[in-house]
Amino acid sequence: MSGITELGVAELRDGIRTGKFSAREVADAFIVKVSQGKALNAFIVETPEHALAAAKAADEAIAKGEPLKPLSGVPLGMKDLFATKGVQTTAASHMLEGFKPVYESTVSQKLWDAGAGMLGKLNLDQFAMGSSNETSYFGNVISPWRRGGGDNAPLAPGGSSGGSSSAISARLVPGATGTDTGGSIRQPAAFTGIAGIKPTYGRCSRYGIVAFASSLDQAGPMARDVRDCAILLENMAGFDPKDSTSLNLPVPNWEEALSGDLTGKKIGIPAEYLIDGTPTEIAKLWEAGIAWVKDAGAEVIEVSLPHTKYALPTYYIIAPAEASSNLARYDGVRYGLRELADGQNLQDMYAATRAAGFGPEVQRRILIGTYVLSAGFYDAYFTKAQKVRTLIAQDFENAFSMCDLLLTPTAPSSAFALGEKSADPLAMYLNDVFTVPASLAGLPAMSVPAGLDAGGLPLGLQIIGRPLDEQGVLNAGLAIEQRAGFAARPEQWW
Amino acid sequence: MSVDTATVKKVASLARIAISDADAERLAPELNNILGWIEQLGEVDTSSVEPMTAVIPNKLRLREDVVTEGNQRDAVLQNAPQGEHGFFTVPKVVE
Numbered sequence: 214m215s216g217i218t219e220l221g222v223a224e225l226r227d228g229i230r231t232g233k234f235s236a237r238e239v240a241d242a243f244i245v246k247v248s249q250g251k252a253l254n255a256f257i258v259e260t261p262e263h264a265l266a267a268a269k270a271a272d273e274a275i276a277k278g279e280p281l282k283p284l285s286g287v288p289l290g291m292k293d294l295f296a297t298k299g300v301q302t303t304a305a306s307h308m309l310e311g312f313k314p315v316y317e318s319t320v321s322q323k324l325w326d327a328g329a330g331m332l333g334k335l336n337l338d339q340f341a342m343g344s345s346n347e348t349s350y351f352g353n354v355i356s357p358w359r360r361g362g363g364d365n366a367p368l369a370p371g372g373s374s375g376g377s378s379s380a381i382s383a384r385l386v387p388g389a390t391g392t393d394t395g396g397s398i399r400q401p402a403a404f405t406g407i408a409g410i411k412p413t414y415g416r417c418s419r420y421g422i423v424a425f426a427s428s429l430d431q432a433g434p435m436a437r438d439v440r441d442c443a444i445l446l447e448n449m450a451g452f453d454p455k456d457s458t459s460l461n462l463p464v465p466n467w468e469e470a471l472s473g474d475l476t477g478k479k480i481g482i483p484a485e486y487l488i489d490g491t492p493t494e495i496a497k498l499w500e501a502g503i504a505w506v507k508d509a510g511a512e513v514i515e516v517s518l519p520h521t522k523y524a525l526p527t528y529y530i531i532a533p534a535e536a537s538s539n540l541a542r543y544d545g546v547r548y549g550l551r552e553l554a555d556g557q558n559l560q561d562m563y564a565a566t567r568a569a570g571f572g573p574e575v576q577r578r579i580l581i582g583t584y585v586l587s588a589g590f591y592d593a594y595f596t597k598a599q600k601v602r603t604l605i606a607q608d609f610e611n612a613f614s615m616c617d618l619l620l621t622p623t624a625p626s627s628a629f630a631l632g633e634k635s636a637d638p639l640a641m642y643l644n645d646v647f648t649v650p651a652s653l654a655g656l657p658a659m660s661v662p663a664g665l666d667a668g669g670l671p672l673g674l675q676i677i678g679r680p681l682d683e684q685g686v687l688n689a690g691l692a693i694e695q696r697a698g699f700a701a702r703p704e705q706w707w
Numbered sequence: 708m709s710v711d712t713a714t715v716k717k718v719a720s721l722a723r724i725a726i727s728d729a730d731a732e733r734l735a736p737e738l739n740n741i742l743g744w745i746e747q748l749g750e751v752d753t754s755s756v757e758p759m760t761a762v763i764p765n766k767l768r769l770r771e772d773v774v775t776e777g778n779q780r781d782a783v784l785q786n787a788p789q790g791e792h793g794f795f796t797v798p799k800v801v802e
Contacts, residue, residue: 315782414763428762458765526745537722544723546795551788559798564725576724580715580734581741583722594745599758601751606759638737639744655762680763 217242222287222388222441223468229271229286236271236286240264240330243288246385247332252707253355255370255380257293258301259333264288267330282328283448290380290389293334294341294373295321295432296421300331304423305339305349308549308570318421319453320390320432327448332386335376339572340540341397341425344644346375347635348574356405356628357383357703361669365706366630368670371401377435378405382703388436388445392422394429395528396624396648399660402435403623403673406662406701408690409435410442413680414655415460417446418453426535427458429528429652439661439690443467446683462681470684473692476510480689481616485521486647488625494666495622502620502663502674502693509692514616518608523601524650529642530585530598531653536575537582543570577638606654613679618689621647623660623673651677661690662699671701710738 217239220228229236244261271286273279296302296314303309317325325331339348346354346369356370356379370379374391378401381389391398393411402409410433417432424430434445447467453459482503487496503513545551545566552565571579585594612619625646634641651658657680660673674693678686710718712731715738719726726734784790789797 312786315779315785415765454768454770457767458761458763460763460765461768520751523748523751526748529741530745530748541723545788546797547783548786549788553798557798559800560723561725562798563723564720567723568725571724576726577734577737577741579722579724580718580738584710584714584718584738584742585745587718587721596758597748597753599760600753600756601748602759603756604751604753606762639740653762 218246218384220387221437222444225287225387226284226444230281232275236268237265239286240268240288243332243386250380250383250385250707253357253379253383254352255336255354255376255383255385256333257303257305257336257351260300260331264330264332267325267328271328284324285328286330287328287387288330288332289324290333290335290377290386291321291331292337292374292377292390292392294337294392294423295390296423297321297331297334300334302334302423303350304341305337305351306570306572306575307350308543310350310550312548314421316421319418319455320422320449323451324448329448335380335389337376338373340423340536340575341373341392341394342536342574342578343372344396344400344641345369345629345631345634346372347631348572350572353631354379355631357707358405358628358670359703359706368628369404369631371404371628373397374401374435378402378407381405381407381435381437383707388434388441390432390449391435392430392432393652394425394532395652396645398433398435399648399658399673399675400624400645402660404628404671406671406699407435407437408439408442408659408661408694409433410446410659410683410686411652411657412446412450412683413460413657415458416450416683418456418459420453420455424539426532427539428535429532439687439694440468440471442659443471443687465684467684467687471691472688473695474510475506475689475692478511478618478685478689479616480506480511480513481516481612481619482513483516483518483521483612483619483621485518486621488646491622491625492666495625495672498664498672498674499622505693505696506620506689508696516612516615516619518612518650520601520604520608521650524605524653525642525646527598527601527605528649528653529581530594531602533578533582534586534595535582537579537586540575540579543567574638602653605650609654609656617679618685619677620689621675621677623647623675627666627668627670627672647675656680657683657686659686659690661693661697663693663697664699665701710735710742
């Protein structure tokens with residue numbers, strides 16, 4: 214049946230349930246799409262057999278009249294940062310090329326337990342370090358979007374979850390997992406005209422996610438709309454004894470409680486997010502977003518987050534520091550690459566392995582992290598950053614004493630061309646200016662597609678909520694989605 | 708403060724990443740650029756601020772002191788680049 218791959222997670226789930234199509238038909242349709250989408254380089258490994266097995270289980274349950282699971286027969290993409298048992302898991306690095314975990318990440322296990330199938334492992338920035346998907350050892354991911362006017366320059370799908378964003382917006386998968394350390398779900402979602410939510414830190418287990426910066430890393434769903442994000446998040450979140458920072462709280466029924474009615478809600482507009490150089494289109498879109506949430510019944514007030522400008526430099530101390538510690542595990546002994554020339558000793562082996570196994574951006578961040586943690590500099594950099602982080606979190610607390618949610622742009626620009634920013638690490642880092650603050654404060658935040666720029670490229674709006682208020686974030690996202698009427702999609706060229 | 712190539716080599720050595728002289732030459736200005744930008748945090752008065760330790764308040768749990776996933780030697784060793792007789796192997800470290 215054609216047209217299946219036009220459907221989202223909710224429609225696929227419901228269609229399988231009501232017999233409109235079989236789970237096998239769904240799996241087959243998406244497997245074909247994935248195989249035709251190779252020009253996007255969104256997948257590192259394709260796993261049609263996994264999707265087909267989930268489809269078979271769903272169709273057999275239907276035939277026997279057994280109850281279906283929440284995601285029975287829905288095929289998904291899995292960011293290649295999640296350990297999947299027996300399926301290569303690389304974090305897009307040479308270091309882990311060929312690594313087949315002997316265990317499953319908690320988040321992916323939850324999705325399989327809910328009946329979902331896996332279409333493949335999605336490409337990303339190496340060890341999730343990047344904002345454009347140009348640091349993958351397995352090549353750049355290409356956005357399905359192109360600028361108008363015959364400009365065919367390949368564009369960045371955002372990062373680090375760029376395989377996820379590219380595959381969803383190209384309709385190769387109806388939904389996918391992402392992870393977000395400083396904006397790696399929200400910025401790629403904004404660049405490709407899809408939705409994505411980073412939940413409160415601790416909602417999703419980090420067990421089996423290749424670690425980048427553990428005090429910031431959080432998994433979340435990416436999909437075409439807000440409802441699909443709610444459905445996926447319900448099936449990813451939940452307490453896990455295997456993660457010491459996992460929150461021991463019940464998972465709310467986010468989908469059931471979705472409502473675009475914002476009556477009684479106060480939405481704050483942080484003045485500091487209007488930064489120099491913000492394109493007028495983004496400022497205008499923000500204005501439109503304010504009008505939309507007012508139309509949905511919310512009251513809009515101006516708030517101040519005075520330490521906003523310090524969020525990025527704080528992040529670029531804390532995240533590399535944690536990364537340098539986390540990535541110390543890649544030593545060429547227990548798993549992954551080993552480089553050992555004849556006559557070399559153990560120390561030589563470590564250094565050669567890590568030089569060969571880590572790409573330039575990963576090495577750069579490990580070096581920064583090692584430097585800021587080194588004797589004599591620890592207090593000046595790392596402790597200082599953790600203090601500023603406290604102030605950034607307090608800014609949000611103060612704002613949330615006056616309002617329920619915050620509305621901001623997701624990124625300071627639309628998608629840029631591949632290669633446009635890769636020569637200047639700092640220019641690339643600045644792309645996360647609007648997403649990093651909520652990460653530092655552990656807050657739930659989502660990006661929803663809201664409009665197009667003059668070049669016809671998608672722009673997103675971000676909603677940030679109080680800790681644990683994913684529902685508020687999703688509802689405001691829904692209110693914007695209902696009013697933005699975002700229906701644009703990339704023209705198929707791949 | 709400014710990072711010179713000797714410092715880059717020292718940091719790379721601490722991080723156990725082999726770098727060439729050319730790498731160090733290239734990395735020094737890059738790292739200086741990033742560290743210089745980071746130093747704007749010096750403007751923030753943090754004299755009465757505690758460093759953040761937990762982003763979301765959450766009590767660390769204790770678990771029962773029991774083996775949960777034992778006897779998995781083969782699984783543990785399965786991805787080792789080199790293993791012998793049920794052990795990870797490394798170049799000789801004691802002469």
